[in-house]
Amino acid sequence: MYPLAPYPLLHVGASISLTRFTVHWSTVIGLVALAALYEWRARTSDIGHRTSEIAITPDVRSPMSDVRRWYFYAGLTVIFFSLNGWLHDLSDYYLFSAHMVQHLVLTMLVPPLLIAGTPGWMLRPLLKNRIVTPIARALTRPKVCFATFNIVLAAWHTPPLYNLAMAHHGIHIVQHLMFMAAAVMLWWPILSPLPELPRLSYPLQMLYLFLTSIPMSIVAVYITYGGTLLYPAYASAPRIARLTPLDDQLLGALIMWIPRCLVLVGVISGIFFRWQSHR
Numbered sequence: 001m002y003p004l005a006p007y008p009l010l011h012v013g014a015s016i017s018l019t020r021f022t023v024h025w026s027t028v029i030g031l032v033a034l035a036a037l038y039e040w041r042a043r044t045s046d047i048g049h050r051t052s053e054i055a056i057t058p059d060v061r062s063p064m065s066d067v068r069r070w071y072f073y074a075g076l077t078v079i080f081f082s083l084n085g086w087l088h089d090l091s092d093y094y095l096f097s098a099h100m101v102q103h104l105v106l107t108m109l110v111p112p113l114l115i116a117g118t119p120g121w122m123l124r125p126l127l128k129n130r131i132v133t134p135i136a137r138a139l140t141r142p143k144v145c146f147a148t149f150n151i152v153l154a155a156w157h158t159p160p161l162y163n164l165a166m167a168h169h170g171i172h173i174v175q176h177l178m179f180m181a182a183a184v185m186l187w188w189p190i191l192s193p194l195p196e197l198p199r200l201s202y203p204l205q206m207l208y209l210f211l212t213s214i215p216m217s218i219v220a221v222y223i224t225y226g227g228t229l230l231y232p233a234y235a236s237a238p239r240i241a242r243l244t245p246l247d248d249q250l251l252g253a254l255i256m257w258i259p260r261c262l263v264l265v266g267v268i269s270g271i272f273f274r275w276q277s278h279r
Helices: 025-044 047-054 066-083 085-093 096-108 110-116 120-128 132-139 142-156 159-167 169-191 202-224 245-277
Strands: none
Touching (some): 066 085, 066 096, 085 096, 110 169, 142 159, 142 169, 142 202, 159 169, 169 202
C-alpha cells in the first residue's frame, strides 16, 4: 500500500452518494462572473455596428442569437458538472480513470461550446488595443496552438506534476485552468469567429486535428505500457468496481487515448463533408 500522507484530499470527506451533490463555490463564482461578462457584452454592443458586419461576412459575424447563447451556457453547464458533484468526487477521491473523463470533457467538449457561443463582434473591441492585437495573433497561430496544447497536456500527465496537483488543491485548480485555456487555443484554428484571427482551410483543419491526435496517443501509450503505478495518489483510495490501482490506471489511459481520438476523427469527418459541400 502507498502512504496517504502526501495526498490529504483523498481521505478527507471522500464519499460518494447519489443523493449528495458537492459544490465548490470557487467554480460557481467563476462561472457566474463569466456569464455576467458575457451578458454585459451582449447587451452593450452597438446594434448598428453588428448589422454593418453582417453585410460583410454573414457566415462568421452575426448578431447574438439564441443558438449562440445555448452553446455558451451549455459550455458553462458542462464545466459546472465536471468540477462539482459526482464526477469531481470520483476524480479527486477514487479513480484516475474518472479524472481522465473529466480532462476529456474539459478539453474536447467545453472549449468548442464556448467558442461557438461567442460571436466575433463580442471579441473584436479587444483587437483595437495595440498591445492585445499582436499577442492575440501570435497565440492563435496554428503552430503555437498545437504546441501549447500538447505540451500542457503532456507535462501535466507526467508523474511529478500530476502527483503535485493531487497533493495541493491550488495547483490542481491551476492544472484545470491551463487545460481549458490551452484547449481553447487548440480549437481556435478550427472554430475562430474572427476573420482577423482566421480559421485554417478545410484541408489544413483536417491535417491539424490528425496531427493533434499523435502526441496525445503517445502520452496514453506511455501510461498504458508503463507497467508500474505512475500515480500513487490513488493507490490507497477506496476501491470502486473492484478496480486495482493498475487496472484503474490502464482504464484511464485508454479513456485518454480512444475516446479522444474518436472525437477528433468525428470532427475531421464533419469537416470533410462540409468541405465537399462547399466545393
